[in-house]
Amino acid sequence: MVRGRNATSAVIAFSVFDIDNLRECIEMVRERVR
Incomplete structure (x- = not known):
């Protein structure tokens, strides 16, 4: 092995x-919050 x-x-x-992936999710969340 x-x-x-x-x-x-x-x-x-x-x-x-x-x-x-975490960075993309954070960016999406920020856009939704705005």
């Missing part, structure tokens, strides 16, 4: 993707 780099890179990529 290969862990280490693969698992770490996957977690990092998921974290970045999650952050982008």
